[in-house]
Amino acid sequence: MIEEMLRRKKLLIAVLIVAAALYFVLGRYDVSATKPHPEIVNMIFHGIAERSIKRNSANLEVPYDVNDKDMYLKGFKEYDHMCVQCHGAPGVEASPTGKGLFPPPPKFPEEKLYEYSLKDIFWVTKNGVQMTGMPAYGPTHEDEAIWAVAIFLDRSRDLTEAEYRNLRDKYSDTHH
Ligand code: HEC
8 A cells, every 4th residue: 555655656756757857858948038937936046046145155254455445446447347238337227238138137236236245246246147147257357356346336335326427437447
C-alpha cells in the first residue's frame, strides 16, 4: 500500500519535470523584453537578486572617506558617463536603450535604490546582475572608480533637478 503510494508520487513528480522541461524546450516561455515576467518569476528573481547582493556585500569594508568631495565629484562624472543612459537622473530621462530593457533599470535616485546601502551599490556596480541589463564594471574599472560612483549615489538620495544640472554645468566632460 505505502509502496504503491510512493511509486505514484515518483511517477507524478517525473511527469511534472518532463512537462516543465517541454514547456521551456518547446519555446513556450516568452523571453520577450516587452512582456513582463509572470509575477512568480519576478518575485523569485528579485528575491534571489536582493538576497545575493546583501549577503555578498555584508563583509565589505568601505576603504574611502564617504565625505570626501573629490570622490563625490569623481563619482558624479563616472555616473553621468556610464550609468545615466539606463538609470536616468533628476531631470534626465534614460536613453531609448535604457527604456527598452526588461526588467527595467530602477530610476535614480527614486525607487529601489533606497533599499540598497553604499556597500550594496558598490557590489552591484562591480559585479552586475545576471540575466538583466545591469553590467558588471569590475572587469573594466578600478575599485576606486566603483567606490566613487557608489559614494555619489549613496549621498545623492535627495538630489534635485537643479543640483544635477549644476553638477553637469560645472563638472561634466560630456554635457554642457
Ligand atoms: C545597460 C543598462 C544599464 C547600465 C548602463 C547600468 N545599469 Fe544598473 N541596472 C540596470 C538594470 C536593468 C537593473 C535592474 C536589475 C534587476 O532588476 O535586478 C539595474 C540595477 C541597478 C542597481 C540596483 C540593483 C537591483 O537589483 O535593482 C544599482 C545599484 C545599479 N543598477 C547601479 C548602476 C551603476 C552605478 C551604473 C553605472 C556604473 C549602472 N547601474 C549602469 C541596467 C543598467
